[in-house]
Amino acid sequence: MTSEYKPPPLPSPFNNTLPPPTLLAQGAEAHLYKTTSLNPSIPAALKIRPSKPYRHPILDKKLTRSRIIQEARCLAKLVREGVRVPAVLAMDWEGQGGESGWGGAWLMMEWIEGPVVRVVLEKWEAWMRAQEKIGSLDAGQIEAQQGRVKDLFRRIGGTIASLHKAGVVHGDLTTSNLMLRVGEGSESVPYEDTAGPGSMEGEIVIIDFGLAGQSIQDEDRAVDLYVLERAIGSTHPLSEPFFEELLVGYKHGNKAAVSTLRRLEDVRMRGRKRSMLG
Numbered sequence: 001m002t003s004e005y006k007p008p009p010l011p012s013p014f015n016n017t018l019p020p021p022t023l024l025a026q027g028a029e030a031h032l033y034k035t036t037s038l039n040p041s042i043p044a045a046l047k048i049r050p051s052k053p054y055r056h057p058i059l060d061k062k063l064t065r066s067r068i069i070q071e072a073r074c075l076a077k078l079v080r081e082g083v084r085v086p087a088v089l090a091m092d093w094e095g096q097g098g099e100s101g102w103g104g105a106w107l108m109m110e111w112i113e114g115p116v117v118r119v120v121l122e123k124w125e126a127w128m129r130a131q132e133k134i135g136s137l138d139a140g141q142i143e144a145q146q147g148r149v150k151d152l153f154r155r156i157g158g159t160i161a162s163l164h165k166a167g168v169v170h171g172d173l174t175t176s177n178l179m180l181r182v183g184e185g186s187e188s189v190p191y192e193d194t195a196g197p198g199s200m201e202g203e204i205v206i207i208d209f210g211l212a213g214q215s216i217q218d219e220d221r222a223v224d225l226y227v228l229e230r231a232i233g234s235t236h237p238l239s240e241p242f243f244e245e246l247l248v249g250y251k252h253g254n255k256a257a258v259s260t261l262r263r264l265e266d267v268r269m270r271g272r273k274r275s276m277l278g
């Protein structure tokens with residue numbers, strides 16, 4: 001199915017760079033390419049928001065533009081505040097380039113070398129299931145493995161706390177929007193193809209600020225945490241039991257966390273009621 005998909009033509013200048021940018025991901029709203037920055041040895045991520053042919057052209061331009069500008073603003077602010085997010089390298093919100101009156105917008109940012117947390121947890125869970133089948137792990141080894149996930153979760157919680165402390169809520173926290181920045185030189189073997197349960201070493205970097213906004217409200221922060229809790233519950237069943245560790249990391253050295261976590265209890269309660277009704 002994906003082989004039949006043809007992404008829209010790239011805007012200038014990316015339609016004549018060598019090597020051409022490679023398409024990594026295509027969401028409903030954005031296309032993500034790997035390309036290079038001014039210097040061909042510096043990799044960069046290129047996020048393109050194509051225009052939507054079914055929308056009125058003026059409205060479309062306005063929406064596409066405001067989304068990309070707001071994402072870039074968030075990233076720039078967070079870099080200044082020392083939160084781990086990709087730095088902005090360049091952008092265009094006018095969408096002049098390209099044939100057929102291309103009206104989209106793009107954002108070029110620092111390339112983060114490493115897998116998304118979704119891939120890290122999927123790899124670990126697959127490995128754990130395989131070991132369980134052959135009974136290769138004793139109780140102590142299982143506990144040690146679970147300890148690695150707990151540690152990863154604590155670090156994720158700490159990074160989300162730094163985001164919230166900077167006055168930003170993400171709006172779409174999932175394990176696909178959290179990356180694990182692995183050390184230099186690990187590009188040779190794709191993470192998925194490494195042997196064993198997979199490394200969990202590295203810094204957590206938050207990406208995808210398309211739905212982010214400024215807020216210091218406990219409610220908004222609690223919803224951020226709840227959305228991530230639900231995402232982990234539905235995609236990573238073996239890791240879900242350790243979600244509390246993420247909250248431990250969130251609380252660590254973060255005074256405002258107490259009231260946010262109290263609010264999380266309310267948000268969870270509302271979520272349960274809603275799922276009972278629907």
Ligand SMILES: Nc1ncnc2c1ncn2[C@@H]1O[C@H](COP(=O)(O)OP(=O)(O)OP(=O)(O)O)[C@@H](O)[C@H]1O
Pocket residue numbers: 024025026027028029030031032045047086109110111112113116176177207208209210211
């Ligand atoms: N800076 C980056 N470095 C490396 N890979 C990235 C980077 N940004 C994004 N990616 C990869 O591309 C994927 C899609 O990016 P992103 O989450 O920003 O787009 P999206 O989910 O399609 O966007 P939106 O939800 O705003 O429409 C990510 O899950 C990640 O695998």
Ligand SMILES: [Mg+2]
Pocket residue numbers: 176177208
């Ligand atoms: Mg995303």
